[in-house]
Amino acid sequence: MKMMDCVEVMVEKDSYAKEGVHKGMQGVVWEKEPKDGCWVVLFPEKEVDQTKSFAEKLDDLSNYRI
Secondary structure, three states, X not given: OOOOOEEEEOOOOHHHHOOXXXXXXXXXXXXXXXXXXXXXXXXXXXXXXXXXXXXXXXXXXXXXXX
């Protein structure tokens, strides 16, 4: 993966759900390199007028094409 790649969350985890991130959510990789095995992903929130940035483990994400 690289910065600006579109990704989808492939797993449902309690730690992610507590932050409002759920399986199937789509976002964009927001940094050039992973930190501690995690990517920072920006999730546009459709229901709320804001965006959510969250660190995700590499194995929990999948690339997708728009």
